[in-house]
Amino acid sequence: MNTQMPVLKEPAHKRRGNKKLLAVLFLLFIALLGVLFFNSSISKISEIGIAGMHFTTTEQIAAASKIEVGDPFFQTASDIISRNVKALPQVKEAKVMKVFPGIVKITVQEYPVVAFELSAEGNLTALLSNGTSVSADQDSAQLLxxxxxxxxxxxxxxxxxxxxxxxxxxxxxxxxxxxxxxxxxxxxxxxxxxxxxxxxxxxxxxxxxxxxxxxxxxxxxxxxxxxxxxxxxxxxxxxxxxxxxxxxxxxxxxxx
Structure with missing residues (x-):
């Protein structure tokens, strides 16, 4: 009497190709998210706050910082912005703080006023501690x-x-x-x-x-x-x- 042996199935081999495909798809997904993020408004500078100045104007600080609303938020490092602002002769220190999403805060400290000077024409200028001369208000209380x-x-x-x-x-x-x-x-x-x-x-x-x-x-x-x-x-x-x-x-x- 012949007994028929059951056919044994070979165990399925895991396909390494599936893992590679998943890794590639994951990387493509991350890249797509990155592209979408850096092209969205959330990755741009939406507001530049400037404070602490007396003899410099907001426009002067903004121009010196070399950043504008709409620029990429992560494009320029805080220390580079600070160094750009400190290039102004009136500015002694400049602190830059980035607040995500989109806000850049610049706080400046100017050189202190040590004296005033009255020209022959009657124009009053303030003399800062580093020798810089800046326009002064004729009614400035600091004259006292x-x-x-x-x-x-x-x-x-x-x-x-x-x-x-x-x-x-x-x-x-x-x-x-x-x-x-x-x-x-x-x-x-x-x-x-x-x-x-x-x-x-x-x-x-x-x-x-x-x-x-x-x-x-x-x-x-x-x-x-x-x-x-x-x-x-x-x-x-x-x-x-x-x-x-x-x-x-x-x-x-x-x-x-």
Whole structure:
């Protein structure tokens, strides 16, 4: 008697080709999503917020940033935008924050105002701590606590050095300085005359001003109005009373 053996089926082999096909389809799907995303409005800059400026305008900051509404959101890195804005002479720092989707916030910090300057035509400019001159409001409240420079020529390197030195002096120590003018001499090319709001006349030099400011304020707080010389040696002479004759040549001898 013949017994028929059942036919055994061979196990199905997994097809590696299916996995490759799935991987390719997945990559194509991701690529399609990427194309759709970068061509959609959600990937574009929709708003640029600018804050913190006083002497620069929104238009100046926006132009310096080299980005515009509608540009790709991820195209320009934040540090590059910051570096572009800091190229403006008035800007000391620029912080850039991106908020997805589409918002770029730029916050600037300008160099501080250390003095004002009145031109012969009567135009008022603000002098920043890095020597940059910018237009100022004639009614600016800052005039109450900042010195005014007069008699300086454009591009004078001593004036630029003066703005840098003024930036090193605390604001409360600057508040009494009213007017600063150049009176150079052979011994002191950077010699200056300062008038204070408390009616003192001060002869000193730009190079020593930060070192002398504490002593100057000490004299102003304890003495009657007079003439103070702070160069190689420090002297104080009260102003003469009305009717007394003064030595008009004394001013020319200081530091000469």
């Amino acid at each position: 606590d900042k010195p005014v420079l007069s008699g300086w020529t454009a591009g004078d390197p001593v004036k630029n050095a003066l703005t840098e030195k003024l930036a090193l002096i605390p604001q409360q120590q600057l508040s009494d300085l009213s007017e600063i003018s150049p009176i150079p001499s052979k011994a002191y090319p950077d010699r200056i005359r300062i008038y204070t709001r408390t009616h003192f006349e001060v002869i000193t030099a730009v190079s020593v001003l930060p070192d002398k400011i504490d002593a100057l304020n000490a004299v102003i707080e304890t003495q009657e109005p007079g003439k103070i010389t702070m160069l190689l040696a420090d002297t104080y002479v009260p102003f003469q009373t009305e009717g007394e004759e003064g030595d008009g040549a004394a001013d020319d001898r200081d530091g000469s």
